Amino acid sequence: MSRLQGASPRSGPRPSDGGPAGMVRRRLRYLLEHGRHGLRAHRSVVGNALRVTVASCVAFYVCRYAFGLTVMSVYAMFTVVSLGVLARIPGSGRQRATTVLTAIPAGLALVTLGTLLAVQTWAAVLGMLVIGFLVAYAGTTGPRIAGAAPGMQLLYILPCFPPYAPDALGQRLSGFLLGAVLLALAQRFLVPEPDTPPFCRLLADAADAAARLADHHGGPLPVQAINRAHETGDALRPSRVPPADLPASPTLAHKAMAHATEAVRTLLARLEALHASVGPQYVYHTETVVLLESIGDAAREAAKALRRGRRLRPGEGPSAAVLQSELAPVRAHRAVDILERLSGDDRLVYLRRRSQVVQAADSAVVLALATRLLLGDRSVGQSAAGHTFSYAGARLHELWWQRLTTHLTPRSVIFQNACRFALGLAAARAVAGLLDLQHGFWVLLATLTLTRTTSLETWSAVRQALAGTLVGAVLAGGLLVLVHDRDMVYAVVLPVVMLVAFIAGPLRGLAWAQGGFTLVVATLFAQVSPVTWQLAPVRLVDVLVGSLIGLACGLVAWPRGAGREVRRSMAGLCSAVADAVGYTTARVVDHSGSADCVAISRALVLAQESLAQYHCELRDESVGQPDWPSVLVAGADARRGERLLPGRPGRIASREVSAWLRRAADRTAADYRSLARQLHADGEVPWAEVRPLDIRALLAVAPAVPRHCPDREARALSAALLLDSVIWLDALTADLDRIRQEM
Incomplete structure (x- = not known):
């Protein structure tokens, strides 16, 4: 019997395998096939990386090598990176392009202010404090502006460092305009994000x-x-x-x-x-x-x-x-x-x-x-x-004024975040200016990108960023030593490094993003001015300084993020519901009292924002939390009655019925205030039992409506208004009982 007879099919190579060359081909086919599947699964990330790479490289090469304008080339490239990578502009390709073009006037103003305020460190720090707050706080006006805000911050950060060069303002503004227009074109026409149903x-x-x-x-x-x-x-x-x-x-x-x-x-x-x-x-x-x-x-x-x-x-x-x-x-x-x-x-x-x-x-x-x-x-x-x-x-x-002032309170997580970022960026600008750091804007960039809404998240981000930057600095130092001053090599490597960095960062995490961006920075600046391997450790030191400043601000300014604020805002919403029950009932009964239609809407907005941030933060899942959406439902029910009931026809003329309705509303309002106190005290206040509406007492005082009385229509309207109010109070009582069961 032959040596191969009776052997397992896997015990020896088959003629069709093609030997080692066939194994290599099969492995390549496997990698290509899985790579294609991966690219399809992450189409948005890959598409955005491709758009940013193409737009930034075109802008940089045209300005640097065709026109010989170094300053313009740097600003054009950083504009694309800031609005395409650092910013998180949502929407389809058409919507993103529109947002970028709409941001051009604000971007021109930020570049101009940064250039003019760089004359003194104190002026730049003060400008960073004010502009940092305003740009971050502008996110209250909608998701598109909120998504663009981090990138807009960089448009002030980049020009606000020495040298003070107002004569270079023209190149800076021209570079910004070129980068913004190229990015908008890329967002619209180069693998654009698909349109969504209106x-x-x-x-x-x-x-x-x-x-x-x-x-x-x-x-x-x-x-x-x-x-x-x-x-x-x-x-x-x-x-x-x-x-x-x-x-x-x-x-x-x-x-x-x-x-x-x-x-x-x-x-x-x-x-x-x-x-x-x-x-x-x-x-x-x-x-x-x-x-x-x-x-x-x-x-x-x-x-x-x-x-x-x-x-x-x-x-x-x-x-x-x-x-x-x-x-x-x-x-x-x-x-x-x-x-x-x-x-x-x-x-x-x-x-x-x-x-x-x-x-x-x-x-x-x-x-x-x-x-x-x-x-x-x-x-x-x-x-x-x-x-x-x-x-x-x-x-x-x-x-617009009403929306902007809604969050102008320390109880708003958007206000807290704006203060946290503004203080961190101002502190980073002061440190970079006082220590005369060589690339001080990297310190602010690290502070901007690594500061989180809780100290726990900030520390986690800092650890990942430092590890990634260290690896990236080692690779960048090796690249600078090997290539030295051959600009053409850097020009060829730059798009490859950018594409890999901007794909790996979103898919693999912050460490990959920081390491990849360190390589991008080294490859870019090697084409702008003569650099040595020492650029890599400078980058590492700047990221370390910026990380420490961001961590310090995270510890000082609301270190627990929305973990505590969500409870406060929900308590505030419960108090607003109680107030709405009181003045809505007063207007229903005898058309007295004044309506504060903004109060409950503002409380709802603050509660929704704090809950949204809370769900995005790292937290201890073992700590039980009430059913917060049920509290939001109660707020929406209270606002609905506040809008509808006071304008209804009819008037409750019976004093006994009016007194019952007031008592029922007072009990409902008192129960919501009790819930607010418990939320404020973190559960230390004993829970008051939810009291259902006393319908028997209502029936005892509600007058009958005879079928043939002359004022039957007026009485019927009064009965309708009464029952609409009862249904409203009953819904709020049911909401409260649901919240109690969840707690």
């Missing part, structure tokens, strides 16, 4: 889904329509929408868009709850069917207008007049009917079910009006429900 289309899809739910008037549960409602409603969640598409800026259109989003999501939830609360054999009352048909018509008109996107003149677009005219008598008649049947249902089950269609109609009215306001019709304030759009008549500068 937010108005998402709104239109949700409105269509609501119309389909409203078309269901009884019978088996509409499973397909409910699934579609879930899908379109979830698509409007802030966590599901790309940051660049979120209606987060202080413009009137974005405020109306956010208002429409809240309305359509509430509409979907109320319609689903309405259909789920009845059995398959249940037949809707005639007036309910009429109201559902009007809700469907209003939602379809809103969806049609949103898809068309055409600017509206006053009175055009989706109309809520028919729905409002049908809603008023239904609300009144249903209120009378509910009061007659409520005695056998102390748990409000019947009341909640019968109120779903009325709340859905309210949401459909708000959706129609918000759509018209979004498309330019400011006359919505004249509608019967126009009191919910108090901002419709505000001017643009008023809306």
Whole structure:
């Protein structure tokens, strides 16, 4: 028998293997195939690295070798790197290009100020303190500006160091302009990020889904329509929408868009709850069917207008007049009917079910009006429900001022972060100036890129950065020794080093990013001026100094990040809910008291921002936390009642009923204040039991509405206003009970 007979197929090479050469080919094919899969999986990172590399190298080579303008070449390249890598501008290729071009005026101002203030160290430090705060704080106005802020900081950092050279301002500004334009072109045309569905289309899809739910008037549960409602409603969640598409800026259109989003999501939830609360054999009352048909018509008109996107003149677009005219008598008649049947249902089950269609109609009215306001019709304030759009008549500068002042408090995490970065950058500029460091802007760059919102995160970032910079410095020193002063070699190596560094950094972590950027810096400066291997240890020392300054600022300025602030902001939101319950009830009962419509909105914004930062920070998962989104839901419910109830027709004339409503509101407000105290005390204050509404006491004092009394209509409106207020307080009580169970 042959030596190979009976042997395992793996015991010897097969003729088709091709020997060592075949193994090498198979290995190369394997690496190429997996490389292609990896590139597809990380298309965004690779695409951005390619765009930045091409734009920066074109700008640098044209200025350095074609025009011989060294200063212009450095500023052109660093502009591309700062706005393309250091900045995190969200959105599609078109949106990113627009953001870069929009930032040009601010960039020109920052380069000019940095150049002029470099005359003295104290002037540069003071400018760094003010500009560092303003640029970071500008992130309050929307995700695009917030994403561009780190890159904009570098546009001041780079020119604010000696030599004081105002005569070079022309080259600096020209380099910035060239780099910004080339980056915008690359973002738009070179492997651009794909376009995303416009937010108005998402709104239109949700409105269509609501119309389909409203078309269901009884019978088996509409499973397909409910699934579609879930899908379109979830698509409007802030966590599901790309940051660049979120209606987060202080413009009137974005405020109306956010208002429409809240309305359509509430509409979907109320319609689903309405259909789920009845059995398959249940037949809707005639007036309910009429109201559902009007809700469907209003939602379809809103969806049609949103898809068309055409600017509206006053009175055009989706109309809520028919729905409002049908809603008023239904609300009144249903209120009378509910009061007659409520005695056998102390748990409000019947009341909640019968109120779903009325709340859905309210949401459909708000959706129609918000759509018209979004498309330019400011006359919505004249509608019967126009009191919910108090901002419709505000001017643009008023809306921007309101947004900017919302976070102007030490309790805002955005304000805290802006202070932390401004102090760190100012301290780094002072140290670099006093010690006369050779490349002082690297100190500020390290402080800018390594400072985190908690001291724990900053220390973790510093350790990774120092390790990466050390390895990068060793490799850069070796490169400088081997290549020495052969510029052509550096010119060939630069794009390769940049591409690898800008891909490896986002994919492999901060250590790779710092090491790669150290190689990029060495390769760049070797072409600008004569350098030796000593540039590498200088880079390491500067990063070490900047890291220590960032770590010190992280320890001094709010070292726990949002860990403590989220609890404070949620406590503040609970206090704002309690205040809203008080003054809204006062306005409902006797139209007294003043509305502070901004207070609860501001508390909601601060709570949302602190929670968003808290979720992004490193933290101890073993430490239990309350269900914070439930607190946000309570705040949104309180704001909804604050907007809707005071403008409702009718007046509660009975003193006994008014007294009951005030007592119920006072108890609800007291429970929320108790929750606020517990959150402030970190659980050390004993929890007060949530007290449900005392419906028996209400029924004991609520007057009957005779069917043939002369003022039946007025009494019916009073009953409707009462029950709307009861439902609102009941929802807030349910929110509070849910929070208590989670805690």
